[in-house]
Amino acid sequence: DAGVIQSPRHEVTEMGQEVTLRCKPISGHDYLFWYRQTMMRGLELLIYFNNNVPIDDSGMPEDRFSAKMPNASFSTLKIQPSEPRDSAVYFCASSPDREAEQFFGPGTRLTVL
Amino acid sequence: GENVEQHPSTLSVQEGDSAVIKCTYSDSASNYFPWYKQELGKGPQLIIDIRSNVGEKKDQRIAVTLNKTAKHFSLHITETQPEDSAVYFCAAPDMDTGRRALTFGSGTRLQVQP
Numbered sequence: 001d002a003g004v005i006q007s008p009r010h011e012v013t014e015m016g017q018e019v020t021l022r023c024k025p026i027s028g029h030d031y032l033f034w035y036r037q038t039m040m041r042g043l044e045l046l047i048y049f050n051n052n053v054p055i056d057d058s059g060m061p062e063d064r065f066s067a068k069m070p071n072a073s074f075s076t077l078k079i080q081p082s083e084p085r086d087s088a089v090y091f092c093a094s095s096p097d098r099e100a101e102q103f104f105g106p107g108t109r110l111t112v113l
Numbered sequence: 114g115e116n117v118e119q120h121p122s123t124l125s126v127q128e129g130d131s132a133v134i135k136c137t138y139s140d141s142a143s144n145y146f147p148w149y150k151q152e153l154g155k156g157p158q159l160i161i162d163i164r165s166n167v168g169e170k171k172d173q174r175i176a177v178t179l180n181k182t183a184k185h186f187s188l189h190i191t192e193t194q195p196e197d198s199a200v201y202f203c204a205a206p207d208m209d210t211g212r213r214a215l216t217f218g219s220g221t222r223l224q225v226q227p
Contacts, residue, residue: 017190018116033214042217042218042219042220043157043217043220044201044217045215056212056214058212073116075120085157091156091157093156098213098214099144099145099206099213100158100205101159101162102147102159102215103148104156104157105156106154106155106156107155107156
């Protein structure tokens with residue numbers, strides 16, 4: 001298995017633009033997590049899905065952020081409109097269970113100018 | 114919700130020495146405690162985990178101890194090697210709010226000097 005796949009690996013955009021991050025989880029994993037990592041706030045959970053259904057989105061910072069999981073092999077995190085304070089590394093992770101090893105992707109480094 | 118505190122924030126040791134990283138948590142219902150290692154430019158990777166029904170778990174040079182009464186758990190790395198240099202994160206699940214998602218500590222940057 002190729003592990004969790006994220007794209008793009010790097011994204012540079014201007015304030016106000018829409019950004020879409022993509023994730024392909026490991027096949028057979030029922031849980032998918034989106035995290036954001038910054039120096040100031042560390043590793044924060046944004047939202048997680050179980051069997052494609054959003055379970056907890058209390059970490060989503062505001063309405064500009066949205067996430068979808070249309071099927072078991074694909075998820076997106078969208079920011080619209082983007083702001084400089086959204087600059088961070090965004091990780092997707094998948095797991096066979098909520099309290100089991102989470103397999104992280106390589107991350108997307110987002111820079112909003 | 115769960116509050117996880119991790120110390121120290123940075124740790125420098127000589128190759129061959131031991132390293133200890135400590136975490137405390139607030140949710141007494143938490144029952145699963147993983148440790149992740151993050152190398153530069155990569156995502157975190159699980160290195161060891163422990164569940165609340167045991168007090169200690171070992172895997173070669175790595176061990177984790179858990180004290181449920183005091184609500185703290187520690188990562189022990191013996192005979193450190195330069196490739197152990199990385200950022201280490203502890204985590205615990207947020208049980209009391211029903212989220213049951215992991216809350217991560219702030220991380221410890223370990224530097225092993227050759």
